[in-house]
Amino acid sequence: MLLIIIVGLLTAFLFKHLYWKRRNFPPGPTPLPFLGNLTVLKNYEPGYECWKKLKEDYGPVYTFWLASLPSVVIADYEIIKQTIIKDGGNYVGRPYFPISGKMRGGQLGLIEAVDDRWVQHRRFSLQVLRDFGLGKNLMEEKVIIESQNLIELLKKQMESGPVDIQNNVDSAVGSIINNILFGYRFDESNMEQFLTMKVGLARHFELAAHPIGMIIGMYPFLENFPYFKDQFKIVVNNWNTLYDLFGKQIEEHEKIIDYDTAEYSDYVEAFLKEKKKHEDEPDFGGFEIMQLKNMCFDLWVAGMETTANTLYWSVLYVLLDEEVHRKVKKELRDVIGSDRVITSTDKSSLNYVNATLNEIQRLANLLPQNLSRVVGKDTVIGGHLIKAGTILTPQISAVLYDDKIFPDPYRFDPTRFLDENGNVKKIEEFIPFSVGKRQCLGEGLAKLELFIFFANFFNQFDAEFDPAGGIPTTKKRFGVTMKAENYKLVLKNSY
Template identity: 40%
Template sequence: MIWLLIVIGMVLLGLFYDLHQKRKNFPPGPTPLPLLGNLIPLILSFPGYELMHKWRKEYGDIYTYWMGPFPIVTVNEINLVQQMFVQDGDNYTDRASFGKLTETYRGGNYGIVETNGQVWREQRRFTLHTLRDLGLGKERMQEQILDEAAYLLSELESECKAMGKAWPIKYTEKTVASVINLMLFGYRFDKERETEFYRVRKMLDAQNEELRNPILIAFIGMPRWITKRIPFINRKLELMYKVRDELFLFFGEKIKEHRDTIDYSSDEVNDFCDAYLLEMHKLRDDPTTSFNDKQFVNVCLDLWLAGLETTASTMAWGTALLLNYPEVVKKLHAEFDRVIGSDRMITMQDKNELHYLNAFVSEVQRWANIVPQNLLRKASKGAEAAGLLIKADTPICAQISVLMTDETVFPDPYCFRPDRFIDENGKLKSFKQFLPFSIGKRQCPGEGLARMELYLFFANLVHRFNITPIDPSTIPSLKRTMKNVVKPEAFPCILERRVVQKI
């Protein structure tokens, strides 16, 4: 009997800690369940935008909810976001992580996305400088993207002629991967090398399929000796580590190819890999440098995945939206006929005159909103915001998904309406709440590349083709589920060369 009372007492103490004690150091928010936190309501309302808005009304512009055992302090008002992450940005540059998983996966404090301190600053500074030198946002980069766009349009047209239909996602992912791989390693995934891309894509798809279940978050912060004894969790983590090893092997092979041929006496740089190897060589006797082989493969992982997943997914959702909104396609065609007036490729030089196209691309990014939960940061030191104390090391984020679905700024926020980005004079309209690449010092370093890719891809795809579904049953669904939150299910469509109407 006494042991039963002890067990009951321990359970009650655990519940008291979980439901009260651990929450007192954070801003108020919905009551979490033991171990699961607020995962259940988030899953039931997936992707959770409306629930987050409900919590904001109940608890204020800054509130705390729990992803499993992990607290997330979320900031949901644009002036507070700018105050905290821009004006006081130095206090919120460090990345918060889910327990020891990040360190275990990376092998330490490596990469750009999840590193902190001097390692993050040194790696980010070098990466941004090198990408600019390689033409990011310049004519050289536009030429490379236009070349890939031309290959893409040709492949889609050929498949449609041969099969009577085309599968855009299959080709857009390879196109985006070619752009980033060309920048990193100096080659694209042409017919001879496309099997490399499909090898990596298959691994990533398998990993994403296993890790999609949000219940996993409740366990990933536990010590490995515990998770190994939970078959459901262990199987998913083992697959994740296996995919990591395969990705590191892929990047390691490319680095070795460059290392075997590089001339360290030359300053000539053809791609990011060359630049990184030269920097490693230059700093080889510096004991404080963060440039080493482990860091290199982790930086490659960050750049390759960030450059592929978000842009390709946005392209996939945008193409699905075109099939669901034929009136939008007509408006785009009318603008192309009026401004371009020929079948030439559209370039960045046309951008300032293509207001509806720019509005369309912005609305695709806002509507797609492919990261429901923004990446976490943490406060370096204690601070006050909206009358609340944010203690040091508090996991915190600017909740971009809430800002971009704020109905006071974007009426009918879950409806797709490019015209919301057009002002009364027919010009492009801007919103402070439109932050698809995040905000502050952790803003996406590849923003310039992604913007250029999205603009040139959509411009030339819609300019070249009439895009129609095969029949009503093949119009892709726009409903979000845990299975397709990142990108829609693959879908076919008909692409026919259109006749440009000169106006």
């Protein structure tokens, strides 16, 4: 009798996991109970080869289980275009992860926000970012100041020997987003604060992308079990370290804010003034302090690592390729020809530099997993009926490495982005900032930063790898965004 019960239960369990729960989704690898397909990802870290293999095995639309959550993946540009680009309004939701709900106080902030909150805060943030960029062109001013400070710093450091530019690049990029949010930059006097934020952020990203992080994210009750308890503590500590720092900044602003003027000089001030306008509404009409803390978190997190990592990759890729390096330097010498500051007005004359930056972003392919959306209404995608409420991931990393669009995709070749006249060629499938209504909010700022930093760096310096460290590899370090291995440079003035 007992045996019959056990066999019966086992059959029911297998029926549920192997067939029943999967019956309404496109095909995909068999999910394990609780773990889903995360073990597949683990076998193919950092992820690109995983998505490639799954596309070969199951076609361009397949199901990948993020632990207990099924996510329909689109790994083909044409299908992404027909759905997420052409019918944008249907793909604006975000999945709910219990751990961030717990830490954030709900789906607050921007990256994970949904419905009216997302519309309201996406609009508000874009408005504030635009205000900084308009008129006096404050945004570019901030970027140029940081790029010049970085160059001065490197000029000092290069006198003492080979330099690892990573911390300097990170703090320069961090200063820009910090300045936009809180109105101050990082220098020797507060470098410790920056490093605390940077380390917290790096840990947060590493764990968030890791299968263990995803499992914790999905099953917060695991915090009561050994091993997971420690991992949980790391997540909570990282989050709290950043929230505490942001909270202090907000308090400082509240002490000195002048509500009598409409003007603002940073994001927190703009938000607090908007909050004041809604003071008679429940939860300040969505402008409550917890929302502000989460906005700081999201803008800092999204705006710092992505751009700083791309810049670190940019120097690595260019120095590893003699021909590209020579052509970048030649164009800068021919067009700029002095050590003057390069600004965005020079952009249209620097075709090779622009093509190289595009190729760097394509090859760095920074977010192998991208962020997921939630489908708004029942839709047919690639011949499969996808129900409203289904999680869906536009797999932009598969597009950037698609050999039908970018032949020999792991080869570094800026000429992909040049036409026969040497002008920059627009390639529709080049989508490092994703697509649709939830595509990157900071694209304009990121492109400005990449151009100003990259062009000024290579214009000012003749750089080569430190011979003592050997030639670095292009191996990618795992995280939500891919990091390059550390390397050191010997720097000399170009002029």
